[in-house]
Amino acid sequence: MEPVDTDVTGPDEHDGDAPFAGQAGDEPDGAPTLGDLLLAVEELWPESLAEGWDEVGLVAGHPAAPVTKVMFAVDPTLEVIEEAVEWGAELLITHHPLLLKGVTSVAATTPKGRAVHRLIESGTALLTVHTNGDSAVGGVSDVLADALGLQDVAPLTLAANGLPEEGIGRVGDLEDAMTLADFAARIFGILPSVAGGVRVSGDKDGLVRRIAVCGGAGDSLFNEVRASNADVYVTADLRHHPASEAREAALNGRPYLVDVSHFASEWLWLPAAAAALGNVLADQGHDVEIQVSATNSDPWDFILTPG
Secondary structure, three states, X not given: OOOEEOOOOOXXXXXXXXOOOOOOOOOOOOOOEHHHHHHHHHHHOOHHXXXXXXXXXXXXXXXXXXXXXXXXXXXXXXXXXXXXXHHOOOEEEEOOOOXXXXXXXXXXXOHHHHXXXXXXXXXXXXXXXXHHHHHOOOOHHHHHHXXXXXXXXXXXXXXXXXXXXXXXXXXXXXXXXXXXXXXXXXXXXXXXXXXXXXXXXXXXXXXXXXXXXXXXXXXXXXXXXXXXXOOEEEEEOOOHHHHHHHHHHOEOOEOEEEEEOHHHHHHOHHHHXXXXXXXXXXXXXXXXXXXXXXXXXXXXXXXXXXX
């Protein structure tokens, strides 16, 4: 896949190294510093919105280093990092953390160590916007809800340190009711193409209108989904036992379940996030080139199905 600019929808939808010194005083004319970028990111996705277990913020990089190119991606994989380095990005912003759990070594003999070494040696900063990007207005689930055409959207769970509009997950209503089969087809059509496709649990002819969504893994929110009176719940990484128990606890079969790719559900946020950051930086008088990664970091390559 070729790199895509922020005004391009993205990879497979259905519808040379550039190191820099990175020292204070090396800043190109008019270029903001990494510190300036951190302030802009904090304005959009405050770290105070992150869940207590999460690790967000700056992973590698010097705040005084100039930034002229920024790349957004879902995962800080080695392939994504190489893409950012080859494009010349001085900052890579990823949704998922590189170092979520504690480590005792970043030796280059390990995958995470190689990632850290490549970032530092190439002068590429890494910034994580994870559950703060989920919870914020215009975050992952907001973008998913908007892509599905939901109205009167509200959070499934309120943020402990946020506005009433902020929190994990969203629930809203379609303009008109539609069958579960047609709704699942709508989801399939808006997401990037991945091997796992879209899995659906429920009566394909059943009518749905009230929709709950949670980008990424959301099987911890079934109580909130039931309380929202949603007809269907769209999320990723639904495990056997939580999904089975949700079906057992369903009232008249609802909420139906739509299980999508974790990567695909969160990728939709990247172009919107890139555009939002670009607008903030432009308002501040900064000229920064922003691009969305073209790397498909979904871990699955193919799937076998009966029939």
